[in-house]
Amino acid sequence: MQIESISLKEGADQEGFRNAVRCLIAGDVAPERVLWQTASSLSLFDAAPVRSDVAVSLPRDVADLISKVVCHTDNARYALLYALVWRVTHGERHLLEVHSDPLVFRLALMAKEVRRDIHKMHAFLRFRQVPAEDDRYMAWFEPTHFILEAVAGFFVDRFPSFSWSILTPIGSVHWDKTAVRFGPPGQREDVPATDAFEAGWGDYYASTFNPARINVGLMRQHMPKKYWHNMPETNLIPELVRSAGSRVETIMAKPVASSRKRMPKKALEARLDAGPRTxxxxxxxxxxxxxxxxxxxxxxxxxxxxxxxxxxxxxxxxxxxxxxxxxxxxxxxxxxxxxxxxxxxxxxxxxxxxxxxxxxxxxxxxxxxxxxxxxxxxxxxxxxxxxxxxxxxxxxxxxxxxxxxxxxxxxxxxxxxxxxxxxxxxxxxxxxxxxxxxxxxxxxxxxxxxxxxxxxxxxxxxxxxxxxxxx
Amino acid sequence: MDLFQKLKILADAAKYDASCASSGAPKRAARAGGLGSTTGAGICHAYTPDGRCVSLLKILLTNYCLFDCAYCINRRSSNVPRARFSVDDVVTLTVEFYKRNYIEGLFLSSGIIRSADYTMEQLMLVAKKLRRDHGFAGYIHLKTIPEASPWLIEQAGLWADRMSINLELPTDASLKRLAPEKDSATISAAMGQMHERIAEAREERRRFSPAGQSTQVIVGADATTDADILSASAGLYDRFKLSRVYYSAFSPIDHASALLPPSAPPLAREHRLYQADWLLRHYEFSIDEIVTTADDGMLSLDVDPKLDWALKNRGKFPVCVNTGPREMLLRVPGLGKKAVDKIISARRHTRLRAADVQRLTRAFNRAASFLVTADHHPARKLDEANLRARMTKPQQLALL
Structure with missing residues (x-):
């Protein structure tokens, strides 16, 4: 059996995978004959990847699934996806409807993990204003999967009117109020160490917490600890958790105090006094x-x-x-x-x-x-x-x-x-x-x-x- | 008092409002020079140690209040410290927090000061200023003062994504005793007004409170049963097409009223109410089915209401995963709506076995007693007297 070796770029190589699929399907190469590799940089001596213009038509849901799973860090992702493409193009066009199929199940799970990672990046990323620059903000984030390209559009839609940079260990994305640019990985130290509104945000976070409802497990389920070190408000969690019990006890033990207020009779009468009068x-x-x-x-x-x-x-x-x-x-x-x-x-x-x-x-x-x-x-x-x-x-x-x-x-x-x-x-x-x-x-x-x-x-x-x- | 000090007081004063949703607004993005977007689904930007999400900046404009609702920390007779934001304070906090990606938007409520109209106008002006002066396209939820003049409510709906009036207590008697300044007829009239305007705007494709209206009911501050609470909810969903009814376990508050001494919040009960509410809205359960399942008007705390219904209606099971109708699959404990949709789609192509169903739901063990697959039948399991006991495991509270 002749083995076809495919080398793709590190990260989410959507373009490379699409091209490889075109070549492989055109050459009728079965999944078990393909060896998928990723390299940080392809060697100069590697043969230039063969281009194929033969488009492979895939159902919309398959294309969507591919675009998500390609972002996953699992090295098996391309092999699994190609196995899917092979089956979809060889008689099982509706394969994705069979959610109980082990391959479909596994890929759906991977796509879900990627979607969750994207969602959490939308949610948990924090910008800091660059000192002395009014409309420039920076953020450091550590995504689990290769989702930088996948999240950029969200931040552009949301923050079009100031320039910002998001730095991560796998690359960076920059917006200058007109265009998006992807760049090399950055470092946490490149982002300002604090921000004028972080203290106020912490105040809000602590004040909106209700100690009588403490449920740390539920918090951690939604906001796993791996995200905490890049979220300024999470510094407050240990103290909020520690003091919750005694705060509630204090409230419960407090005798009911009589009101220091007088009965605001006139104001009460006036409360329904609605204009207009003329x-x-x-x-x-x-x-x-x-x-x-x-x-x-x-x-x-x-x-x-x-x-x-x-x-x-x-x-x-x-x-x-x-x-x-x-x-x-x-x-x-x-x-x-x-x-x-x-x-x-x-x-x-x-x-x-x-x-x-x-x-x-x-x-x-x-x-x-x-x-x-x-x-x-x-x-x-x-x-x-x-x-x-x-x-x-x-x-x-x-x-x-x-x-x-x-x-x-x-x-x-x-x-x-x-x-x-x-x-x-x-x-x-x-x-x-x-x-x-x-x-x-x-x-x-x-x-x-x-x-x-x-x-x-x-x-x-x-x-x-x-x-x-x-x- | 500086801005952050006010924030501490006015966030603390707002935290008993359970609503946090930032969903339901149409997808949109800021225009040039503007700020913000909505994605359709909401985003939770953080979680506090009570497991609740922080999505919107949830604050009061002021916690000074003329009303004297016994359950409320901000009632006029409370000795709680008071503060008041200016319209610009709220606008600044919303914009600056939003720019740092802390929040999805603003949820603004207020104590009643001066008059209902004055208060409502201030709330409306905050929203107007955000949209107008800052091109703010993020989410805005405005609390509606039902006593305010109709034109103010209608103006507010032009700027807000969602509006809400809290019912708080579902019976007239409780309102009279615990919230003497509130009036259920006024609340209904305002909900009715908003419902009409929202429905007309949807039909005419205009923007008016596009994410609808919601309300909140306090649980455990009076003697109202679960059946009464859920019947009230069903009535509101039916009459006013509310987007959501929120249930808020009455929580011990500082400076409590003599009418309502502090006690531990009934969190498990609140959780069951949300589950039952979910069955009403998403699982095609009728209010009668839920009410008859609740013994003495109370949902059982040991099992969830769907399992409770199944255990009390065992004659309707088992359901065959390969042939059963959708509405019955939805009633199988352990099968969620998504799992049912996957089953329906998969069984067009294959006969499902137990191992297949296991891939479609995480709660297959619970479902197994009520489900027939190509290679599994619960047989007499369904009739066993100890089935309920075996299914009553202390379960993690993980909803919302």
């Missing part, structure tokens, strides 16, 4: 809050006198309203003004506001495209609208369009079927279309008709409000 206060809150919709550069607040006969509620501010900071000043607002005039309503005597206080839009080049707010977004704004109308106390609330109806009624109602007098949570209301709907009707005749109906609605609402006042 419309101005409410508006202050809305203006300072984060929009619940995408876009909205500023809150556009309601406008008009208190205790009006009519309050008009629209959908949300548009482009022009967002620029001016006032409701209904854009094209739809101008149409509303005209309709009000024709209906004999003085806008300055009405309150005008929107269900959603921010302009929801999508930026397309220079244009800001209006987006209809979703049910959930409208609900975020409901509490504010309810408060607002509580303060304003109109005789009648006119809901213009589906969004306003949704906000006032708490659910979606079709406008066409519910147009006319309505009731919003016990308050007199009126449902009609939104003026921007009129702007969008393409047919001139239909537009004219719809506009006339809108004016009629306004007249009707005005009359209704008037009868409320008379009553």
């Amino acid at each position: 419309l101005a206060e409410l508006n202050g809150i809305i203006s300072a809050s984060e929009p619940f919709v995408q876009g909205g550069t500023r809150a556009v607040l309601g406008e008009g006198p208190m205790h009006p006969e009519l309050a008009f509620v629209g959908e949300q501010p548009g482009d022009q309203e967002d620029i001016d900071g006032r409701p209904f000043v854009g094209p739809a607002g101008q149409l509303l003004d005209r309709a009000m005039q024709e209906a004999g309503i003085d806008r300055s005597k009405c309150y005008v506001t929107n269900a959603v206080k921010h302009f929801k839009f999508q930026q397309r080049g220079k244009r800001r495209l209006h987006q209809t707010p979703t049910m959930g977004e409208v609900k975020h704004y409901r509490w504010w609208l309810e408060k607002e109308l509580e303060f304003v106390q109109p005789k009648l609330i006119v809901a213009m369009g589906a969004t306003a109806v949704m906000a006032l009624a708490g659910k979606a109602l079709p406008i066409t079927r519910n147009r006319g007098p309505a009731e919003f949570d016990g308050h007199a209301g009126y449902i009609t279309v939104h003026p921007s709907y009129l702007l969008r009707i393409p047919d001139a005749g239909a537009k004219h008709q719809a506009y006339a109906a809108f004016v009629d609605d306004l007249k009707h609402a005005e009359k209704l409000a008037h009868t409320f006042r008379a009553a």
Whole structure:
């Protein structure tokens, strides 16, 4: 039997293994004919590894398993992996589904050990700030397996905005805020000996420990001792464990002391005292809050006198309203003004506001495209609208369009079927279309008709409000 | 008082909150100039000698509090030393700890000062500042003050990954006696509000407390039985789709109240509650099955609830590893969810023997009495009177 000797680089030689597999499978070399070796540096006189372009197609889960197991320190890893590849490519394509197979079991265990090592490196590595350098941090870590390449991405994702170096006995990885570079092994002494926040971290670690629940075995199961010497907080463990018993005894033996505090009666009464107490206060809150919709550069607040006969509620501010900071000043607002005039309503005597206080839009080049707010977004704004109308106390609330109806009624109602007098949570209301709907009707005749109906609605609402006042 | 001194007081004051999870947030990474990432699964950055993980910086904004909950070290009548962080203090600690890879993020809670609204707003502002000014993409868990105005809770949900309201005591009577300022109706209403907003945001693919909401129940501070506690949990999972209910064994606290003198924490009981909760959420057990297994309303401490159920329902076993349905394999003591998935996958290709199953679970000895394989049958073992006694070994507490 002719033996094929394969030499791979030390560590996790993903590339070398992949290439070897291509050559071996192409040459139909059975696993028992392959001798796998790793060398710290391949001798100059070694034949250059033969390249093969014949790709070996493997199921996704096999490829994933290989990428993990290659990182393992077990010298048998390549031979085991090749035995797997051989079987998968020779009639057992679904081999990885047979978790009870001894080879699959062993490889799964190795992959698990590698994953755990990666996870623990993500968790237990500690950075120290390099003195006199604001945004440079360094860490020393001793992984069990060859996982340096496998962990780098995690730290890049997490810490993109300062430069850092991770030194280990098997190599180092460096991030300079733009690119990752792998380098030679480092030494513990190359990393700063301490850090300004380590004492505070120790304080936190000690304070968050509950001595009444001491369970050292469980701690060591999750945080094996081999990691301790590179974790600053673990210095505190012996003392925390030693004193735990007496700390609990002291607490248990302590007689119940009477309170030194007086009963804070007034403060207690005030605890449920929640604002806002005035419309101005409410508006202050809305203006300072984060929009619940995408876009909205500023809150556009309601406008008009208190205790009006009519309050008009629209959908949300548009482009022009967002620029001016006032409701209904854009094209739809101008149409509303005209309709009000024709209906004999003085806008300055009405309150005008929107269900959603921010302009929801999508930026397309220079244009800001209006987006209809979703049910959930409208609900975020409901509490504010309810408060607002509580303060304003109109005789009648006119809901213009589906969004306003949704906000006032708490659910979606079709406008066409519910147009006319309505009731919003016990308050007199009126449902009609939104003026921007009129702007969008393409047919001139239909537009004219719809506009006339809108004016009629306004007249009707005005009359209704008037009868409320008379009553 | 310097920053680290405050930290000592306000970490000590927060440690009775059992929640530590940093999971459930969508995968994300910081943008240029930002800081932090979430991986989906949480990371435990250290373990304290109580075996609990340190994942989030778990602190209170302040331990001054107007409430007088008897079980709480920070109740207003307690003589505990007090401290208060500023919003910037918390932001600094979170950012600096995070940069050194000590933590996954922040879990911020607070005593109630001035008013519910004021307190909630301060918590919200910390989260807002972290996200806005520091591009912080790490995990944020905010405690929600149920008495606060709805708009504050809704603003907080824009910044937090998870929000939680602690129920603490599952019955009205206990709340009245031990936490006079709390009100179960207010708590339910706030949970309901959050549940609605979270569900709507998920459906509309918006970000609002993406890791959901959780709660905590104290175990052993009142006479509530395990059955009552678990029924309450089942109700919360059902009504509000909570991500988690945490169980916290009532621990002796310094400056204890006369209403609740210090006693050893019921750790074994807490452990059994977590196991039963797990059966509810991951093993397709119904709350009725769990409640009927618990004699006098209490889970047995000598065996875990799954084994207890199996021993009390021996007629349903043995289950054949090669042909049994998934839902019954899940009920076999010693077979975890992962082992069952592996069995289901492997048996499509091969007939499983005892040696095969041994490779799939570490607790084969426990499973063997309830399981049939190609070369193994428990036969009369299942009917033996001393089966329970043989299975009752002092077991290591190793969950969570």
